[in-house]
Amino acid sequence: MNRQWNARRFRLALGLIAALLSPWQDAAAAEAGSDLIARGRHLFFNETFAGNGRTCGTCHPAENNFTLDAAYIARLPASHPLFVAEFQPALKQGFEHPRLMREFGLIRENLDGFDDLDNRFVMRAVPHVLATATSVRSPAGPRTGWSGDGAPGDGSLRAFATGAVIQHFTRSLQRVPGVDFRLPTDAELDALEAYTLSLGRQQELALPLPLKGTQARRGQAIFLDNQLGKCNLCHANAGANADFGAGSQGNLSFDTGVENLPDTPASLSGERIPRDDGFGTPGNGQFNTPPLVEAADTPPFFHNNAAQTVEGAVGFYNSVAFNQSPAGRLLASLDAKGVGIDLDSGQVEAVAAFLRVINALENIREGDALLRATSGSGYFAYALNRENLAQAAKEIGDAERALSQAGLHPQAAARLRESSRLAQWAGYLGLFGEPLVQRALAQLDAARAELIGGTTLVTALEQGRQP
Amino acid sequence: MKQSILLAGVLTAFLAIPPLAYGQKAAEQFIPLGQSPGLSGTQTLIGRIEAMDPLSGSVTLTAETGKTGQARVTSATHIWLDRSLLKLGNVRGSMADLIPGRRAEIKFTDANQREAEWVKVELTAP
Numbered sequence: 001m002n003r004q005w006n007a008r009r010f011r012l013a014l015g016l017i018a019a020l021l022s023p024w025q026d027a028a029a030a031e032a033g034s035d036l037i038a039r040g041r042h043l044f045f046n047e048t049f050a051g052n053g054r055t056c057g058t059c060h061p062a063e064n065n066f067t068l069d070a071a072y073i074a075r076l077p078a079s080h081p082l083f084v085a086e087f088q089p090a091l092k093q094g095f096e097h098p099r100l101m102r103e104f105g106l107i108r109e110n111l112d113g114f115d116d117l118d119n120r121f122v123m124r125a126v127p128h129v130l131a132t133a134t135s136v137r138s139p140a141g142p143r144t145g146w147s148g149d150g151a152p153g154d155g156s157l158r159a160f161a162t163g164a165v166i167q168h169f170t171r172s173l174q175r176v177p178g179v180d181f182r183l184p185t186d187a188e189l190d191a192l193e194a195y196t197l198s199l200g201r202q203q204e205l206a207l208p209l210p211l212k213g214t215q216a217r218r219g220q221a222i223f224l225d226n227q228l229g230k231c232n233l234c235h236a237n238a239g240a241n242a243d244f245g246a247g248s249q250g251n252l253s254f255d256t257g258v259e260n261l262p263d264t265p266a267s268l269s270g271e272r273i274p275r276d277d278g279f280g281t282p283g284n285g286q287f288n289t290p291p292l293v294e295a296a297d298t299p300p301f302f303h304n305n306a307a308q309t310v311e312g313a314v315g316f317y318n319s320v321a322f323n324q325s326p327a328g329r330l331l332a333s334l335d336a337k338g339v340g341i342d343l344d345s346g347q348v349e350a351v352a353a354f355l356r357v358i359n360a361l362e363n364i365r366e367g368d369a370l371l372r373a374t375s376g377s378g379y380f381a382y383a384l385n386r387e388n389l390a391q392a393a394k395e396i397g398d399a400e401r402a403l404s405q406a407g408l409h410p411q412a413a414a415r416l417r418e419s420s421r422l423a424q425w426a427g428y429l430g431l432f433g434e435p436l437v438q439r440a441l442a443q444l445d446a447a448r449a450e451l452i453g454g455t456t457l458v459t460a461l462e463q464g465r466q467p
Numbered sequence: 468m469k470q471s472i473l474l475a476g477v478l479t480a481f482l483a484i485p486p487l488a489y490g491q492k493a494a495e496q497f498i499p500l501g502q503s504p505g506l507s508g509t510q511t512l513i514g515r516i517e518a519m520d521p522l523s524g525s526v527t528l529t530a531e532t533g534k535t536g537q538a539r540v541t542s543a544t545h546i547w548l549d550r551s552l553l554k555l556g557n558v559r560g561s562m563a564d565l566i567p568g569r570r571a572e573i574k575f576t577d578a579n580q581r582e583a584e585w586v587k588v589e590l591t592a593p
Contacts, residue, residue: 110493111493112493113493113496114493114496114497115559149492151492152492152493152494152495152498152503152504153495153498153503153504153505153506154503154504154505154506154510155492155505156504156505158504158505159504159505162494162498162504163492163494166494166497166498167494173556174555174556175497175556175557176497176550176551176554176555176556176557177497177498177499177502177551178551178554179554183498183499183502184504186504189504281493
């Protein structure tokens with residue numbers, strides 16, 4: 001009896017200790033999580049894995065929304081590791097295609113094996129890695145890379161870095177681990193995965209949003225109309241996951257016929273580019289669905305950078321190439337009039353305007369979070385927060401450009417321009433930047449209020465569903 | 468409503484059968500035996516080749532624990548020669564390279580562990 005009583009007291013005491021410690025455990029776990037992300041960030045931008053000098057950030061630069069385009073590439077110095085094929089003799093042939101890289105932002109990939117480097121390769125765009133937490137899952141396993149099959153090992157996002165090091169970081173085409181590069185350790189893979197998943201939007205939007213702009217509001221209606229735009233079927237809530245009416249299907253792959261476009265910029269170059277057959281070996285012509293919220297400030301578009309503007313990307317879905325593709329024919333077979341997608345030019349512009357506005361709202365959300373992370377955290381924190389303020393200025397600047405490029409919401413664009421400028425100056429002023437941060441936040445709030453009514457995007461995100 | 472149920476049904480059926488993935492798994496060729504992330508040691512069999520029957524394509528491996536496993540090598544199986552210990556690049560091999568006594572790693576195509584998706588054979592001499 002006495003022993004039983006003691007055992008009960010002991011279990012009770014253990015329970016109490018566990019309950020008392022749990023807040024600290026949660027905090028420690030959160031700290032460990034953020035520590036892992038910080039380590040992942042450091043690796044992403046600094047670790048070369050003893051290779052040719054490239055890091056993950058070489059092709060996924062934060063200052064260019066984690067993607068590459070010809071304009072960004074043109075600003076890089078000739079010695080930049082992106083151009084290793086131009087100055088490292090061992091990588092001169094069969095590693096990159098310098099002309100296609102510089103003119104069109106295309107990277108060489110050996111997705112079908114490394115046996116015939118001269119003839120078996122594809123030229124791919126660099127997908128941004130924002131909102132990966134919402135887009136990587138699918139019923140058929142993780143979707144990494146443009147064709148959803150970008151990882152060796154178990155095919156996971158975690159294993160992706162290993163494949164990237166072998167493909168892109170090598171010192172020679174022999175690709176010998178321990179000689180041409182070193183493979184990431186398990187701890188490094190964990191950290192890189194944690195950092196990648198932390199980037200950008202963590203949840204789906206909950207459409208429709210109470211947008212104020214006439215054109216964007218019309219674009220949203222077309223986007224959501226399963227008889228007209230039909231966009232929301234594969235890009236539910238403007239994300240990367242499909243929803244055909246029975247809930248999220250996760251990230252899916254489609255053959256939309258982009259490879260059949262007759263006049264893509266790279267194909268007009270006269271360079272020999274093997275046809276990209278997409279997912280699998282041999283490929284089935286399918287590519288996975290990218291998220292659209294982040295589209296407007298991450299051009300060009302599609303796996304081969306076939307479209308340069310968001311308007312061009314939306315317009316693609318009117319093309320013969322799309323409407324004769326398996327995906328286009330499927331949509332037509334379900335349409336009462338046998339039409340795949342057929343939007344007039346005004347409707348294309350409206351859908352693009354909608355995409356520009358939601359991208360701007362996402363930039364505002366990111367900028368707001370970065371500014372608030374610095375605001376009120378004490379004068380000494382400002383020196384440490386200079387990087388955050390620069391990033392906030394960049395995000396807000398992206399929002400301004402997403403709108404201005406199409407002449408949308410000029411008043412909001414002016415406020416965003418001012419907010420970006422203030423955030424930039426707050427970073428320069430360091431210890432004395434706080435009043436500028438407050439003014440930048442006020443401009444940001446005012447700009448947001450011109451784009452969306454009734455609720456803020458943050459609220460919309462809170463109402464959003466997990467992928 | 469009826470139309471959207473039809474749409475959901477047709478599209479779901481259209482996408483229900485996912486194709487087999489390979490793609491940049493091609494980089495697997497260059498990962499040394501036993502170091503494949505998320506696979507080695509958990510979803511692969513690592514050991515020494517005990518026997519190889521070229522007629523049936525059956526290869527038998529004995530793990531360091533003494534456990535024996537068997538897999539069928541088919542024309543779809545990738546065989547890679549892991550030359551990383553020799554500081555050389557890994558290259559494609561053939562069934563003739565599955566020589567008893569050599570260390571090897573087998574990744575199976577499915578949970579039944581019958582067919583090999585890939586086999587890595589470690590070379591310790593040129």
